[in-house]
Amino acid sequence: xxxxxxxxxxxxxxxxxxxxxxxxPPSNFLEIxxxxxxxxxxxxxxxxxxxxxxRTNLPxxxxxxxxxxxxxxxxxxxxxxxxxxxxxxxxxLPGKAxxxxxxxxxxxxxxxxxxxxxxxxxxxxxxxxxAGHPLAQNERCLHMFLxxxxxxxxxxxxxxxx
Amino acid sequence: xxxxxxxxSADIDIVLNDAETRKKAEHKSEDGRKDKYFLFYxxxxxxxxxxxxLKYPGKRLEHNGIKIEFIGQIELYYDRGNHHxxxxxxxxxxxxxxxxQSQTFDFEFTHVEKPYESYTGQNVKLRYxxxxxxxxxxxxxxxxxxxxxxxxSTYPELNSSIKMEVGIEDCLHIEFEYNKxxxxxxxxxxxxxxxxxxxxxIKHMEIDIIKRETTGTGPNVYHENDTIAKYEIMDxxxxxxxxxxxxxFLAGYEMTPTMRDVNKKFSVRYYLNLVLIDEExxxxxxxxxxxxxxxxxxxxxSMSHQAAIASQRFEGSSYPEKPQTQSNAEDDx
Numbered sequence: 001x002x003x004x005x006x007x008x009x010x011x012x013x014x015x016x017x018x019x020x021x022x023x024x025p026p027s028n029f030l031e032i033x034x035x036x037x038x039x040x041x042x043x044x045x046x047x048x049x050x051x052x053x054x055r056t057n058l059p060x061x062x063x064x065x066x067x068x069x070x071x072x073x074x075x076x077x078x079x080x081x082x083x084x085x086x087x088x089x090x091x092x093l094p095g096k097a098x099x100x101x102x103x104x105x106x107x108x109x110x111x112x113x114x115x116x117x118x119x120x121x122x123x124x125x126x127x128x129x130x131a132g133h134p135l136a137q138n139e140r141c142l143h144m145f146l147x148x149x150x151x152x153x154x155x156x157x158x159x160x161x162x
Numbered sequence: 163x164x165x166x167x168x169x170x171s172a173d174i175d176i177v178l179n180d181a182e183t184r185k186k187a188e189h190k191s192e193d194g195r196k197d198k199y200f201l202f203y204x205x206x207x208x209x210x211x212x213x214x215x216l217k218y219p220g221k222r223l224e225h226n227g228i229k230i231e232f233i234g235q236i237e238l239y240y241d242r243g244n245h246h247x248x249x250x251x252x253x254x255x256x257x258x259x260x261x262x263q264s265q266t267f268d269f270e271f272t273h274v275e276k277p278y279e280s281y282t283g284q285n286v287k288l289r290y291x292x293x294x295x296x297x298x299x300x301x302x303x304x305x306x307x308x309x310x311x312x313x314x315s316t317y318p319e320l321n322s323s324i325k326m327e328v329g330i331e332d333c334l335h336i337e338f339e340y341n342k343x344x345x346x347x348x349x350x351x352x353x354x355x356x357x358x359x360x361x362x363x364i365k366h367m368e369i370d371i372i373k374r375e376t377t378g379t380g381p382n383v384y385h386e387n388d389t390i391a392k393y394e395i396m397d398x399x400x401x402x403x404x405x406x407x408x409x410x411f412l413a414g415y416e417m418t419p420t421m422r423d424v425n426k427k428f429s430v431r432y433y434l435n436l437v438l439i440d441e442e443x444x445x446x447x448x449x450x451x452x453x454x455x456x457x458x459x460x461x462x463x464s465m466s467h468q469a470a471i472a473s474q475r476f477e478g479s480s481y482p483e484k485p486q487t488q489s490n491a492e493d494d495x
Contacts, residue, residue: 007349007350008352009350009352010352011354011409012352012353012407014405015403015405017405018402021403021404022401022403024401026360026401027361027401027402028361028363028399030363058361059332060332091442128442129442132362132363132440132441133442133444134330134333134334134362137333
């Protein structure tokens with residue numbers, strides 16, 4: 001009756017991996033690009049829109065390749081919807097830049113190239129971060145934002161059924 | 163009278179009979195310092211001598227009695243005034259009278275029950291000590307000597323592995339397995355994580371050991387969590403069908419055996435926390451309790467006879483059969 005003096009540290013048995021799983025495309029592909037800023041409107045009613053293109057193989061998204069145009073205000077709407085309806089800590093958006101809307105500025109204000117680029121980057125980081133959140137993926141507002149041509153602010157909030 | 167002039171006083175010294183042969187164990191004090199104390203097990207006899215040395219030879223020391231106590235007590239830090247004594251033994255060494263010269267008294271506490279392990283934690287302390295006291299009218303003279311007690315166990319008869327499938331529906335499914343549910347303090351946790359579904363972008367995975375000290379009862383229960391270890395087991399993005407091995411050596415960490423509801427005052431429990439972190443720093447975790455126990459050392463001839471008997475009470479049960487031939491070739495697949 002001898003006690004094992006050295007512990008048995010051999011690996012536990014595991015199933016061998018299927019080669020199509022090992023070398024196939026990963027199941028977590030999700031990429032969203034925010035690009036091509038365009039100024040819309042005239043005078044004091046101008047605003048900037050961005051192209052939001054999503055490519056994914058996640059089953060929860062109806063379209064595996066979608067492209068929509070969105071403005072800053074639409075991103076704010078999405079953030080508010082998610083904060084109200086879910087327990088998710090929603091990442092922050094790039095700033096509102098109210099100062100840039102005041103008159104008598106030396107530069108182009110909201111339409112300054114460097115500002116638009118800074119905002120574009122911030123929006124891209126925001127949408128990628130939130131779209132990858134398992135709980136956010138259940139919210140109808142996220143799907144509408146990413147995959148429907150326009151946002152219906154009178155929509156019925158709720159969860160997406162898989 | 164010791165208020166004015168030179169009243170007689172004395173120094174007390176407690177010396178164990180087996181001080182030369184008895185092993186010492188390291189124990190952390192409340193302020194974090196590590197000291198060594200004599201190590202005892204349940205059932206061992208505590209015997210020794212109390213040396214009373216008079217400060218001013220020639221003068222008498224009047225006293226109300228000399229005694230020695232063996233005490234095991236629990237002290238809750240938020241309630242320092244109340245010590246909960248679960249072992250309290252006393253031996254009278256001298257009846258009230260006077261000492262005219264320094265004197266030595268023998269004592270023996272035979273086969274003392276020491277049901278719990280010594281523990282110094284964040285909010286509670288369990289300690290054993292000898293206390294010799296010379297009773298006097300105005301102020302007693304006393305001396306304490308702490309000892310450390312370890313509780314030993316044998317290989318448990320039943321030690322099932324922990325195997326579970328967990329996840330977030332349609333996002334992440336894993337099956338984790340740990341080879342045992344009860345580990346001794348120098349054991350190795352051998353396990354694996356098998357990925358069934360990965361629809362999130364995992365950056366890395368780690369396994370943490372968490373110690374939870376619980377004090378208080380009823381509505382006043384307080385948990386103190388402490389992460390003892392963080393051990394990264396995977397760096398990079400796994401896909402379906404991948405199996406990540408775990409091999410975590412416990413001897414490198416400072417841990418105690420699991421203590422459940424000690425004297426109904428406190429508990430110390432340990433948990434394995436499997437944590438997956440995705441590219442956006444979101445954390446997905448699964449906590450699982452494990453039981454830790456203390457294995458007795460191999461009995462050596464130099465150990466005192468009494469300690470040898472104590473160890474034999476705990477060793478000597480049947481061990482799980484292990485194959486004698488172990489293949490050294492490991493599949494690194």
